[in-house]
Amino acid sequence: MSALDFEGLNVWFGEGRDRVNAVQGASFKVASGESFGLVGESGSGKSTILRALTGLAPHWSGKIRVMDRELDRGKGRDRAFYKSVQMVFQDPYASLHPRQSVDQVLSEVLYLHGFRDIEARIERLLDDVGLGSAFRFRYPHQLSGGQRQRVAIARALAPEPSILLLDEPTSALDVSVQAEILNLLCDLRAEHGLTFLMVSHDLVVVAHMCEHIVVMQQGRIVEEMSVSDMRAMRVTHPYSQSLLEASLGYRRAQL
Amino acid sequence: MTDLLDVKDLWVRFPTRKGRFDAVRGVSFRLGRERLGIVGESGSGKSMTGRAILRLIRSPGQVEASHIRLDGENLLDKTEAEMRQVRGQRISMVMQDPKFSLNPVMSIGEQLTEAYRLHARGGRAEARRRAVEMLEAVAIRDPERVMRAYPHEMSGGMGQRIMIAMMLIPDPELLIADEPTSALDVSVRGQVLQIMDRLVQDRGMGLIFISHDLNLVAQFCDRVMIMYAGRVVETCEAHKLHEAQHPYTRGLLNSLPRFDAPQNRLEVLRRDPAWAAAPVKGPVA
Ligand SMILES: Nc1ncnc2c1ncn2[C@@H]1O[C@H](COP(=O)(O)OP(=O)(O)OP(=O)(O)O)[C@@H](O)[C@H]1O
Ligand SMILES: Nc1ncnc2c1ncn2[C@@H]1O[C@H](COP(=O)(O)OP(=O)(O)OP(=O)(O)O)[C@@H](O)[C@H]1O
Ligand SMILES: [Mg+2]
Ligand SMILES: [Mg+2]
Numbered sequence: 001m002s003a004l005d006f007e008g009l010n011v012w013f014g015e016g017r018d019r020v021n022a023v024q025g026a027s028f029k030v031a032s033g034e035s036f037g038l039v040g041e042s043g044s045g046k047s048t049i050l051r052a053l054t055g056l057a058p059h060w061s062g063k064i065r066v067m068d069r070e071l072d073r074g075k076g077r078d079r080a081f082y083k084s085v086q087m088v089f090q091d092p093y094a095s096l097h098p099r100q101s102v103d104q105v106l107s108e109v110l111y112l113h114g115f116r117d118i119e120a121r122i123e124r125l126l127d128d129v130g131l132g133s134a135f136r137f138r139y140p141h142q143l144s145g146g147q148r149q150r151v152a153i154a155r156a157l158a159p160e161p162s163i164l165l166l167d168e169p170t171s172a173l174d175v176s177v178q179a180e181i182l183n184l185l186c187d188l189r190a191e192h193g194l195t196f197l198m199v200s201h202d203l204v205v206v207a208h209m210c211e212h213i214v215v216m217q218q219g220r221i222v223e224e225m226s227v228s229d230m231r232a233m234r235v236t237h238p239y240s241q242s243l244l245e246a247s248l249g250y251r252r253a254q255l
Numbered sequence: 256m257t258d259l260l261d262v263k264d265l266w267v268r269f270p271t272r273k274g275r276f277d278a279v280r281g282v283s284f285r286l287g288r289e290r291l292g293i294v295g296e297s298g299s300g301k302s303m304t305g306r307a308i309l310r311l312i313r314s315p316g317q318v319e320a321s322h323i324r325l326d327g328e329n330l331l332d333k334t335e336a337e338m339r340q341v342r343g344q345r346i347s348m349v350m351q352d353p354k355f356s357l358n359p360v361m362s363i364g365e366q367l368t369e370a371y372r373l374h375a376r377g378g379r380a381e382a383r384r385r386a387v388e389m390l391e392a393v394a395i396r397d398p399e400r401v402m403r404a405y406p407h408e409m410s411g412g413m414g415q416r417i418m419i420a421m422m423l424i425p426d427p428e429l430l431i432a433d434e435p436t437s438a439l440d441v442s443v444r445g446q447v448l449q450i451m452d453r454l455v456q457d458r459g460m461g462l463i464f465i466s467h468d469l470n471l472v473a474q475f476c477d478r479v480m481i482m483y484a485g486r487v488v489e490t491c492e493a494h495k496l497h498e499a500q501h502p503y504t505r506g507l508l509n510s511l512p513r514f515d516a517p518q519n520r521l522e523v524l525r526r527d528p529a530w531a532a533a534p535v536k537g538p539v540a
Contacts, residue, residue, distance in 0.1 A: 013408065018400055042412025042443045043396065090411040090438065091352075137272070141313070145351045145434065146297025146467075168411065171437045172351070174296045174467035179510035179521035186520070201412070201440040208512040208521070218396075231514065246441040248514060 001068060003163050003195040004030040004053070008062035011045070011052045022048040024219040025062075030212075032067075035189065035196040037206035039243070040216030046199040047090055050165045054087050066163070083113055086161035088152050090168045090199070095152050096140045102126070102151050103136045106158055113159040125154040130180045146173045153181065157188070166198040170205065182209060203247040207231060215240040259461040260286040260308070260429060263321035267303045267485075270315050278303045278316075280485035286429070288459040290452075292472035292493060295482030296507070296524070301465045302351055304482070305431045308463075309348055310338050325429065343373060347422035351433040351465075353414040357406040363417055364402030367424065374425040389420040394446045411438040419447060423454065429461040430454070437466070448475055469496060469507060481507075484531035503530050 011023040023045040030036040038046045051057040053064055055077040064071045066085060071077075077085075089095040096105065106125060110118045123133055129150040140148055149172045156164060166185075170178040182205070188194055200206050206213055207227055215223045215237065223237040233248075235241055267279035279300040284291070293301050307318045310330065323330045325345065333341065342348075350356040358366055367386035368379065383402075390398035393416035406414060415438050422430060430451065436444045452475075454460040466472050472479055473496040481489040481504050489501040499505065506524040 018403060020400070040440065042416070042439050043410045047410060091414075134273075142269075144298045144302060150297075168438060172434065172467075174294070174299075175469060175507055175510045176524035177297045178467075179512075179523050182512070183520055183523065201438065203441075204512050204514045207514055208517070231517070243441065246445070 001032050002029040002065070003032040003034070003067060004036075004197060005065040005068075006049070006053075006062070007065075009049065009052065009060060009064065010062055011048050011057050011060040013057070013059065021219055022057075023052070023060075026216075026221050028214050028221065028224060030195060030197055032195055033189075033193045034212065035198065035210045037210035037213040038197065038199045038216065039201065039203060039206055039213060040222075041218070041239075042201070044216040045219045046216055047167050050087060050167055050197065050199065053165065054085065079112075082161075083159050084161055085163045085165065086156040086159060087165040088149075088156045088167060088169050090171075096148060098140055101137050101139050102131075102143075105151065105155055109155055109158045115158075121158070125158060128157065128184055129154045130177060130184075146177055149173060150177070150181070160192070161194070162192070163195045163197070166196060166200075168200055169198065171200065171202065178205070185209070203230070203244065215243065257327040258285040258287055258324070259326060260463075261322065261324040262308065263323075265304065265307055265320040265323065266318070267300065267307050267312055268317045268319070277485055279307060282482075282485075282487055284480060284487065284490070286461050286463065288455065288461055289478065290455055290462045290464055290476040290493075292476035292479040293463060293465045293482060294467060294469060294472055294479060294507070296503075297467070299482040300485040301482055302433050305348060305433050305463060305465055308431065309342055309346055311342075311348070344425055345427055346429045346431065347425060347427040348431040349415075349418050349422045349433060349435045351437075353418040356418060357414070357421075359406055361405075362402065363404055363406065363409070367402070367417075367421060370421050370424045385424070386420075389424060390417070392446075392450055393417070393420045394443045412440070412443065415439060416443070416447060419450075423450070426458070427460065429463070431463045431465070433465045434467070435464070436471070437468070444471075469511065473497060486531070488530060501530075502527065 007027050009023055009026040013020045013022060026049060040046055048057055052060045106122045107118050110121055115121060126132055126136060131150050153169060170181055198209060207230055211227055213225055213230055214221045217239045223235060223240045225235055233244055235244060263283050265279055265282045266277060269276045269278060282304055295301055306312055308323055310318060312318050320331060364386060368382040371382040371385050387398045390401055395401050395416060415435060419435055436447055439447060451462060455462050464476055473493050476493040479491055479493045479496050480487050483503050489499060489504055491499055509522045510524060512521055
């Protein structure tokens with residue numbers, strides 16, 4: 001069974017001369033329990049794919065299936081959808097409400113999804129993302145960039161989703177916190193059989209986390225590969241080649 | 256010769272319900288016409304250091320320092336009106352949260368042309384031409400569309416690049432860039448770094464480059480300051496970052512995933528309370 005299945009997905013914004021064909025004819029499948037990576041140029045449509053799936057990009061065509069159920073284009077997503085699919089947004093600033101404390105954000109989500117042992121869960125979630133209870137009553141403006149991102153991750157984990165969409169989840173984090181979060185995500189995936197669809201511009205992070213990877217450029221998927229292909233540089237499209245060479249060259253020069 | 260920037264004993268303090276919290280604790284450094292990297296873990300005070308230089312810490316936060324001198328002038332002695340001049344003309348800061356710092360209800364073209372016209376006299380057409388040029392310089396593929404668009408219509412990386420374009424328009428003496436390339440893929444990032452590099456090399460701009468990407472900083476900067484719990488724990492030449500001594504810096508370097516050597520688990524930093532108290536190592540910046 002595939003957890004996620006995109007078939008000929010097109011997503012566009014605007015009209016006339018301002019029309020942007022942000023995603024064009026994208027097809028790929030994410031098997032249940034798999035971790036799947038989406039990499040590519042800035043502005044190539046990676047976040048847009050996640051947004052179309054979660055109902056945040058209204059104009060799309062093609063097919064999207066979640067756990068083999070086809071999504072309805074006209075309708076919004078219901079609570080059952082958000083119970084199984086959660087998203088960590090690329091921009092932790094925009095995704096937290098400025099007047100809600102960490103405690104309020106988490107209690108609200110937990111309550112909405114029918115949990116009653118809210119106290120204990122909040123403590124646990126904050127521990128999991130390496131923040132601890134000292135941060136519980138802070139507001140977003142009292143947190144650093146990386147701390148906000150960790151609150152966003154805690155919020156996404158709260159409903160215990162089976163599919164987690166991660167849009168650059170660690171690009172705002174320093175490497176030590178990144179290591180903690182990536183380990184946490186791996187543990188959760190192993191424990192609960194989670195499925196990840198993860199966007200990242202860092203190929204080393206994607207290689208660490210994902211079994212399959214697609215490369216995007218200007219709205220199109222130009223290549224799909226396994227992580228072993230990627231590590232062995234077995235790629236054919238010139239853009240994926242240049243992306244790999246550039247990321248490796250810049251690491252190798254140093255290590 | 257006076258330094259471009261000279262910061263002495265900088266503190267940033269916040270009152271909290273559990274008493275006073277010191278986000279920055281006695282940071283001192285000097286900067287010439289060079290690229291200074293600041294690295295350190297999340298919450299270590301990197302952004303607060305950058306904002307404090309511009310006196311952009313919101314109340315109830317407080318900034319204290321012996322001095323913060325720009326070309327020999329103490330910024331702490333300036334009035335708020337004078338500071339606005341400094342911010343508009345002499346020091347630019349690319350904030351960590353790009354979309355937050357752009358005006359959400361104004362088109363990107365309007366914001367860029369306005370920034371240009373505040374800085375240089377010249378007609379609307381000239382300003383527009385310069386704005387499009389700046390967008391091209393930061394590798395925006397369709398600058399004409401982007402000129403008409405609004406911030407929420409931009410991808411994460413496009414937002415970052417637009418902020419950089421905007422901050423470079425006034426031709427600042429000092430650019431403080433807070434995680435300016437964290438959302439960019441390697442190829443686009445290369446182009447953006449090149450622009451900053453040229454300004455340092457050709458026009459003698461000073462650059463404070465805040466980043467959590469150790470490899471990037473090692474390669475791109477001249478010197479690096481490593482912060483931990485509000486203090487500078489080590490300063491070194493950037494190309495020697497990989498030989499850094501401090502256990503915290505070593506821990507950071509070891510937490511990086513490796514492309515050539517897959518691991519099941521990444522090494523996690525074991526923090527030692529002594530790091531927060533230890534004296535500064537390495538040459539004083
Ligand atoms: N609400 C919107 N209105 C108009 N255009 C949009 C909107 N959202 C995204 N776009 C456009 O769609 C294209 C793809 O954007 P998207 O955010 O998917 O890129 P991305 O691959 O995630 O890039 P990055 O790595 O920089 O975040 C961009 O050209 C962007 O300007
Ligand atoms: N208004 C505030 N009240 C209390 N503490 C605050 C406030 N604003 C920031 N802080 C704290 O100050 C510390 C330093 O924050 P800063 O934003 O400088 O971190 P940073 O090093 O930039 O981290 P990151 O890499 O995550 O962006 C953090 O621990 C943060 O929680
Ligand atoms: Mg994106
Ligand atoms: Mg910061």
